Amino acid sequence: MSTTETRQSLPVGTWNVDPVHSTVGFAVNYIVGTFNGSFSPVDAKLEVGEDGESLTGSAPVAGVKVQDENLSAHLQSPEFFDAERAPEIKFASTDIRRSGDEIAIDGNLTIKGITLPVELQGTVTEPADDPFGGVRFALKLETAIDRTSFGLKWNNPLPNGKPSLANEVKLSADLYLVKA
Amino acid sequence: MKVLGIAGSLRSDSHNRKLLLAAGALLPDDVEFEVWDGLKAVPPYDEDDDVEPAPAAVARLRAAIADADAILFATPEYNSSIPGQLKNALDWASRPLATSVLRNKPVAVVGASAGAFGAVWAQGELRKVLSATGARVVDAELALGHADQRFDERGALADENLRDELREVVWTLVDETVPRLAAAA
Numbered sequence: 001m002s003t004t005e006t007r008q009s010l011p012v013g014t015w016n017v018d019p020v021h022s023t024v025g026f027a028v029n030y031i032v033g034t035f036n037g038s039f040s041p042v043d044a045k046l047e048v049g050e051d052g053e054s055l056t057g058s059a060p061v062a063g064v065k066v067q068d069e070n071l072s073a074h075l076q077s078p079e080f081f082d083a084e085r086a087p088e089i090k091f092a093s094t095d096i097r098r099s100g101d102e103i104a105i106d107g108n109l110t111i112k113g114i115t116l117p118v119e120l121q122g123t124v125t126e127p128a129d130d131p132f133g134g135v136r137f138a139l140k141l142e143t144a145i146d147r148t149s150f151g152l153k154w155n156n157p158l159p160n161g162k163p164s165l166a167n168e169v170k171l172s173a174d175l176y177l178v179k180a
Numbered sequence: 181m182k183v184l185g186i187a188g189s190l191r192s193d194s195h196n197r198k199l200l201l202a203a204g205a206l207l208p209d210d211v212e213f214e215v216w217d218g219l220k221a222v223p224p225y226d227e228d229d230d231v232e233p234a235p236a237a238v239a240r241l242r243a244a245i246a247d248a249d250a251i252l253f254a255t256p257e258y259n260s261s262i263p264g265q266l267k268n269a270l271d272w273a274s275r276p277l278a279t280s281v282l283r284n285k286p287v288a289v290v291g292a293s294a295g296a297f298g299a300v301w302a303q304g305e306l307r308k309v310l311s312a313t314g315a316r317v318v319d320a321e322l323a324l325g326h327a328d329q330r331f332d333e334r335g336a337l338a339d340e341n342l343r344d345e346l347r348e349v350v351w352t353l354v355d356e357t358v359p360r361l362a363a364a365a
Contacts, residue, residue, distance in 0.1 A: 077311075077315075078311070078316045078317070079311050
């Protein structure tokens with residue numbers, strides 16, 4: 001009889017994000033479909049030691065990537081992220097729970113200067129040697145937030161009176177973590 | 181700190197121009213205030229003309245906005261909205277959208293009308309337009325109805341409560357502007 005081990009902890013060490021292959025994205029329903037964008041460059045660090053684990057990350061609002069520079073400018077304006085006064089979105093974990101390849105991370109998300117607790121859920125891979133002499137693994141995380149609770153309240157009513165932009169926004173992070 | 185006043189009405193005896201002058205007198209002593217008088221000269225917006233160098237009247241508008249730390253708008257209401265010439269000037273000023281002189285500029289909106297409602301709809305429309313340009317629209321308002329009866333012989337608002345409301349608007353605008361100046365210093 002064999003026993004399958006379910007891994008409960010993350011690999012020990014300091015892990016820095018590989019900004020080239022990592023993305024933080026958002027998806028929000030707009031009129032009839034889903035509108036996607038991303039922030040880059042992503043900065044993140046995972047620390048795993050004997051006394052616990054922590055994941056912190058940030059991305060500049062000025063690095064919001066959408067298909068049009070005018071829309072990017074609108075997203076940076078006070079109607080949305082207010083990049084001038086709140087130049088970064090940030091995350092700091094408070095609790096990390098792993099069960100096999102699934103992971104849940106509680107933490108505080110800061111957008112537009114407003115910090116609220118969120119729970120991220122996703123998957124984790126096993127560390128692997130990369131072609132550059134390093135070791136890396138991946139975290140894939142998701143959560144959903146109400147953008148209006150972070151002060152992003154813009155909308156534009158449709159002819160039927162309903163709002164064109166949904167309040168719920170899905171956030172996703174694909175992080176390549178490289179051992180320091 | 182320099183605050184620019186822009187009235188949406190062109191006529192020489194405009195209530196909104198008077199309202200701007202009354203507002204300017206309520207600003208703190210160290211704030212410079214200037215009412216812009218170039219609105220009538222702004223040509224109709226035409227993307228073909230939106231090139232460098234900009235038409236002279238447009239260049240003056242953009243320079244006046246760029247040179248000011250904050251802007252106070254006073255608008256009348258034409259057919260439930262803002263005057264076409266004011267919207268036209270904002271269309272010019274908002275270009276190019278990503279880097280326009282209005283981006284992040286603290287702005288406040290007040291309005292006067294001879295009727296009872298003090299241009300409240302036009303003020304709402306103007307706030308919407310300014311927000312879309314990326315300006316920093318402060319949460320303060322004054323709707324001055326029956327404007328033809330509101331000013332004393334010195335040009336101040338005769339009613340003390342209305343004076344206090346107007347002072348609240350301009351001081352809110354100043355408060356919004358201070359952090360930008362501090363950050364730029």
